Amino acid sequence: MGDPTGEPGSSMHGVTGREQSFAFSVASPIVHTDKTAKFDLPVDTEHKATVFKLFSFSKPHMRTFHLSWISFSTCFVSTFAAAPLVPIIRENLNLTKQDIGNAGVASVSGSIFSRLVMGAVCDLLGPRYGCAFLVMLSAPTVFSMSFVSGAAGFITVRFMIGFCLATFVSCQYWMSTMFNSQIIGLVNGTAAGWGNMGGGITQLLMPVVYEIIRRAGASAFTAWRIAFFVPGWLHIIMGILVLTLGQDLPDGNRAALEKAGEVAKDKFGKIMWYAVTNYRTWIFVLLYGYSMGVELSTDNVIAEYFFDRFHLKLHTAGLIAACFGMANFFARPAGGWASDFSAKYFGMRGRLWTLWIIQTAGGLFCVWLGRANTLVTAVVAMVLFSLGAQAACGATFAIVPFVSRRALGIISGLTGAGGNFGSGLTQLLFFSTNQFTTEEGLTWMGVMIVGCTLPVAFIHFPQWGSMFLPPSKDPVKSTEEHYYASEWTEQEKQKNMHQGSLRFAENAKSEGGRRVRSAATPPDSTPNNV
Amino acid sequence: MAIHTLLFASLLIFSLIPSSREGNKGRLFSVLQNSLDVTVLEAGKDMVTIKWKLKSSGKVDADATFKTIQVKLCYAPISQVDRPWRKTHNELFKDKTCPHEIVSKPYDKTPQSLDWTVDLDIPTGTYFVRAYGIDGDGQEVAYGQSSDEGRTKNLFSVQAISGGHVSLDIASILFSVFSVVSLLVFFVKEKKKAKLEQRE
Numbered sequence: 001m002g003d004p005t006g007e008p009g010s011s012m013h014g015v016t017g018r019e020q021s022f023a024f025s026v027a028s029p030i031v032h033t034d035k036t037a038k039f040d041l042p043v044d045t046e047h048k049a050t051v052f053k054l055f056s057f058s059k060p061h062m063r064t065f066h067l068s069w070i071s072f073s074t075c076f077v078s079t080f081a082a083a084p085l086v087p088i089i090r091e092n093l094n095l096t097k098q099d100i101g102n103a104g105v106a107s108v109s110g111s112i113f114s115r116l117v118m119g120a121v122c123d124l125l126g127p128r129y130g131c132a133f134l135v136m137l138s139a140p141t142v143f144s145m146s147f148v149s150g151a152a153g154f155i156t157v158r159f160m161i162g163f164c165l166a167t168f169v170s171c172q173y174w175m176s177t178m179f180n181s182q183i184i185g186l187v188n189g190t191a192a193g194w195g196n197m198g199g200g201i202t203q204l205l206m207p208v209v210y211e212i213i214r215r216a217g218a219s220a221f222t223a224w225r226i227a228f229f230v231p232g233w234l235h236i237i238m239g240i241l242v243l244t245l246g247q248d249l250p251d252g253n254r255a256a257l258e259k260a261g262e263v264a265k266d267k268f269g270k271i272m273w274y275a276v277t278n279y280r281t282w283i284f285v286l287l288y289g290y291s292m293g294v295e296l297s298t299d300n301v302i303a304e305y306f307f308d309r310f311h312l313k314l315h316t317a318g319l320i321a322a323c324f325g326m327a328n329f330f331a332r333p334a335g336g337w338a339s340d341f342s343a344k345y346f347g348m349r350g351r352l353w354t355l356w357i358i359q360t361a362g363g364l365f366c367v368w369l370g371r372a373n374t375l376v377t378a379v380v381a382m383v384l385f386s387l388g389a390q391a392a393c394g395a396t397f398a399i400v401p402f403v404s405r406r407a408l409g410i411i412s413g414l415t416g417a418g419g420n421f422g423s424g425l426t427q428l429l430f431f432s433t434n435q436f437t438t439e440e441g442l443t444w445m446g447v448m449i450v451g452c453t454l455p456v457a458f459i460h461f462p463q464w465g466s467m468f469l470p471p472s473k474d475p476v477k478s479t480e481e482h483y484y485a486s487e488w489t490e491q492e493k494q495k496n497m498h499q500g501s502l503r504f505a506e507n508a509k510s511e512g513g514r515r516v517r518s519a520a521t522p523p524d525s526t527p528n529n530v
Numbered sequence: 531m532a533i534h535t536l537l538f539a540s541l542l543i544f545s546l547i548p549s550s551r552e553g554n555k556g557r558l559f560s561v562l563q564n565s566l567d568v569t570v571l572e573a574g575k576d577m578v579t580i581k582w583k584l585k586s587s588g589k590v591d592a593d594a595t596f597k598t599i600q601v602k603l604c605y606a607p608i609s610q611v612d613r614p615w616r617k618t619h620n621e622l623f624k625d626k627t628c629p630h631e632i633v634s635k636p637y638d639k640t641p642q643s644l645d646w647t648v649d650l651d652i653p654t655g656t657y658f659v660r661a662y663g664i665d666g667d668g669q670e671v672a673y674g675q676s677s678d679e680g681r682t683k684n685l686f687s688v689q690a691i692s693g694g695h696v697s698l699d700i701a702s703i704l705f706s707v708f709s710v711v712s713l714l715v716f717f718v719k720e721k722k723k724a725k726l727e728q729r730e
Contacts, residue, residue, distance in 0.1 A: 087615070091653035092693050096612035129717070136713040140706035146698045220651035221693025229705070236709050243716045308615045329533075434612060 039250070047250035048180045052187050060247050064178045067246050069191040071131050071238045072171045075164040076198025077205065078142045078231035079107055080325075082158060084203045084303035084318045085210060085224045089154070092221040099151035101432020104300040107158040108423040111165035115416060118169035119409070126248040127174035131167055136239035138164035142232040146225040164235075168416065171195060177249055185336075185401075189394060193332035196390070199299040200325020205230070207303075207318035266406065266497075274487045275407035281414055283455045284400055288415045289422020290452040291359055291392035294366065294445060296423035298389075299325055301431050302382065305438045310375045320379055327386040334387075335394025347513025348402065348464035355395040356456040356467065362388020363449030370443030385446075393419075402461070402508060405501040406487040464511050471512075480505035557622045557669060562662075565592040566674025568601075570659050572686060576648045580632065582661045582674060583641030595671050596637040596663040601644070604628035606677070606685045609655035622670060628660055637663065654690040 040058035041049040049061035056062040082089060086100055093099075114134075122130040141160040148154050172188050179187045209230050213223040275281055303321035306312055312320070335358060342350030365385035372378035396415070404411055426448065430441030460466035462477045472478040484501040485493065492498060565588040573579040580601060584593050604627045610616045619625045632646050658677035662670045677684045 090613075090615070091651070092690070094654050094690075097614060098612060132713065132716075136709045139709035143702040143706045146694065146702040149692055149694065219691065219693065221691055222695060222698070225693055225698055229701070232705060236705065236712075239709065239713065243713075326533075434614070437614060 043250065044180050046180075048178055049250075050180045050183065052179065052183050052190075054190075060250055061178045063245060064174055064247075065187065065191065067238075067242050068131065068171045068174050069194045071135055071242060072167045072191065072195030073198035073201070074231070074234045074238050075135065075138070075167045076195060076325075077202040077234060078138070079111075079158075079162050079165055080199045080202045080299045081142075081161075081206050081228060081231045082107070082145075082154075083300045084206050084314070084321060085227065086304045087307050087314060087317075088210070088220055088224045092224070093148065093150055093154055095151050095154065097434060098432055099154065100304075101427055103151075103155045103158045104297070104427045104431065105424045106155045107162045107300065108165075108296050108420045108427070110159050110162035111168075112417045112420045112424075114163040114166035115169050115420075116413060118166035119173070119413065122170055122173045127170045127177065128242060128246045128248045131170040131174065131246075132239045132242045134164055134167055134170065135235050135242065139232050139235035139239070142228060142235060145228040148225075165420075168192065168195065169413075174248075186333075189333055189336050189397070192397075193328045193330075193390070193394070196295070196328040196332065196393075197326055199296070200322045200328065202231070203299070203303050203318045203321035203325060204315075207315040211315055271407045271410055274404060275410040275414060278404055278407070278411070280403045280459050281407075281411050283459055284396060284403065284411070284415045285418030286422075286452055286455060287355070287359065288393070288396050288419040289425065290449045291362070291389050291396060292416075292419030293422025293424075294362075294426060294449055295325075295386075295389045295393070296420065297426045297431070297445070298385075300427060301438060301441075305442070306375075306378070309439065310378070312375075320382070323379075324382055324386045327383065328390050331387045331390035332394040335391030336398045337394075338391065339395040339398035343398075343511060343513070345514050348399075348461055348511040349467060350513065351395070351399050351511075352456055352459060352467045355392060355399065356453060358388055358395055359392035359453040359456075360450050362392055363446045363453060364388075366446030366449055367443050368446075370439045370441070370446060389449075399459075402511060404487060405484045405504045461511075464513075480508050480511075484508075558620050559622055559625060559673075560620055562670055563588070563592060563672040564674060565589070565672045566661050566663060568659055568661050568674045568676045570676040570684070570686060573645060577645055578648065578659075578686065579643060579645050580659055580676075581641065581643045584639070585674070592672065593637065593639065593663060595665040597666045598634060598664040599637045599642070600634045600662045600664055601632040602628035602660050602662070603630040603632055603652065604658050604660045604675070604681075606656040606658055606681055608685075609657070632659070648688055650691055652688055652690060654688060656685045656687045658685050 039047065039049070039061070040056070041051050041053060041061050043061075044050050052065075053062055057066060082103070089095065090100060095103075118130060118134070121133070125133065138161065141157060141163070144160075145157055148157055171191050175187050175191055176184055206227055209227045210223050213226050214220065218226060299321075302324055303317045306320050307314060307317040310317075338358065339351045339354050342354045344350075346353070362385055365381050365388055369378060369381035369385050372381050397412070400412055400415055401408055426445050429448075430436055430445050431438065436444065457467045460469060461483065462472040462474070463480050463483050465471040476482055481502055484505040485498050487501065488498040565585050566582055567585045568580065568582045571579045571581075582599065582601065605616045607618075610618065610627070616626050616629070618627045630649070630652060633644055658675055658681060660673055660675040663672035665671050675681075
């Protein structure tokens with residue numbers, strides 16, 4: 001699946017927990033291993049690794065993986081660093097509930113735009129500089145928390161810090177230059193999930209750092225400002241590590257100059273058109289807003305909620321809140337895996353049902369969280385809610401690669417932006433006004449999750465069907481080739497620009513489910529092991 | 531997975547500790563007797579003088595059950611607007627009007643006076659002072675406050691410290707500049723190196 005030439009969109013393969021060819025190594029005969037290359041990991045002809053060795057730091061592939069996910073995670077740490085300290089900050093800055101809510105909305109809004117720009121930045125400067133530039137130029141925004149004296153300053157600084165979440169794009173982009181597209185699904189999914197963990201790590205890190213500074217003698221209103229230096233230093237450290245230890249491509253850094261012009265780039269306007277006119281894109285934008293979006297919203301409100309509702313100490317509330325974000329470590333990959341597993345027996349219909357079940361379950365647990373009156377029930381409900389929401393993120397991106405082959409990059413970007421938009425919206429509706437208490441807000445957010453997950457039923461592929469409808473009976477329209485080739489005009493087809501889509505269509509036949517799998521295996525498909 | 535299970539388990543253990551303290555739920559503020567007289571006088575830049583005594587107009591043995599006197603700093607309604615974490619509830623265990631304790635001492639039947647320096651972590655706001663008479667079981671039995679019942683009279687305001695320091699601002703600027711400058715230095719150096727190597 002995917003193709004090794006690096007066409008637009010192939011870098012976004014995955015962002016899922018596991019893709020169809022879920023494997024730690026490439027077993028396909030069409031990927032030729034380059035035996036002359038001297039790398040620690042086996043590589044293909046482009047010197048991209050064909051094996052994903054998690055606990056290795058071998059240069060350059062695994063080193064890139066670790067630099068990349070840790071940088072992304074650092075940005076999550078600083079974006080959500082204020083959240084667990086809000087009980088202190090709100091007293092220092094005399095904030096109202098609206099101010100706190102607006103700051104939360106601001107923290108996730110900036111990256112809607114910065115993520116869109118980041119793709120171009122990576123094209124221009126390469127992912128290594130893209131990542132380093134973003135991380136080191138956003139360090140001043142983190143340090144500027146020490147100057148904040150009121151609501152306006154607080155909201156502005158949280159907005160500016162939020163821009164650094166665009167490291168998501170540089171992370172995925174960088175992975176795609178280092179890892180073969182057959183395993184990029186797992187690699188990208190792991191990197192994304194572990195990056196999101198930063199939103200959980202910060203809930204525990206910041207209260208602990210605050211406590212230490214307090215004990216060292218600082219007053220409360222000074223201690224939280226000093227605590228912000230820690231994420232600021234992390235930015236600087238990661239930026240320097242990326243610059244000194246990282247490299248853009250397996251063979252070095254300057255090869256990018258030589259490679260320019262090798263790949264015929266597709267026209268942005270055309271790709272945008274196919275992305276925007278495919279109705280499934282918009283359903284996924286909505287869906288991701290209620291899996292990733294609610295995850296981000298919860299990262300912002302959950303520590304304060306436990307602190308206020310259950311009269312906990314700051315670091316106890318932080319510990320509980322951390323459990324929410326840290327579940328990403330395995331929950332997101334698990335969602336992708338569940339999708340792949342159901343696809344084995346029920347094809348695309350299985351994937352759609354899996355997504356609906358997981359995301360709806362998450363919504364119901366969110367309702368339970370809002371209604372929980374004792375600490376223990378609240379914690380249990382929160383953990384189950386986190387599993388549901390995060391696994392749904394993984395399951396979403398297990399389907400997105402099939403929505404379009406030509407416009408995958410833009411659709412992935414739009415879906416990601418939908419996540420941030422959903423987060424801003426839920427925070428604005430439920431956590432910024434006096435209309436709802438936080439527990440009521442959580443309950444209604446859960447109800448909204450269930451409601452906004454229903455549109456999964458409308459996702460229909462002519463070649464595979466949908467949740468309730470069978471595939472099209474038309475002999476032409478019910479082929480994978482027809483669906484993916486329909487994104488190209490006749491003129492483009494005559495120039496053979498659609499070859500990548502046809503190869504993809506061939507590999508995608510397994511989404512038909514068991515009945516297709518039992519037919520003769522196509523010669524160039526990857527065996528589904530594990 | 532193991533780390534997560536460990537966190538979850540230790541979390542359950544943590545949670546069992548506070549839940550056992552919820553024995554005296556349900557005690558209402560409205561059942562308390564207003565038998566204490568509390569007055570507050572501003573006594574300097576960051577000091578207030580608080581005086582409390584048993585009300586002479588009340589019953590003679592109204593303080594028979596008092597074992598401890600707890601004096602607290604409380605938010606006036608104007609400081610509670612749009613801030614649900616300071617909300618007044620009738621159930622005492624839920625009530626968040628008076629989160630800051632000033633002093634808690636054994637009850638002495640004589641009138642008391644205290645010069646209190648406002649803590650550094652008291653936020654900007656409008657306040658009054660309330661004293662609770664607490665019996666041997668730790669239950670509130672009576673109260674008195676420096677304001678009226680509607681909490682609109684005899685209020686005083688506190689202007690908090692900002693928490694900022696010049697040294698903090700300087701450190702912040704230094705690290706920010708370091709970040710930007712080191713990035714640019716790296717970038718320029720590498721570009722120069724690449725140009726040199728290309729010429730060779």
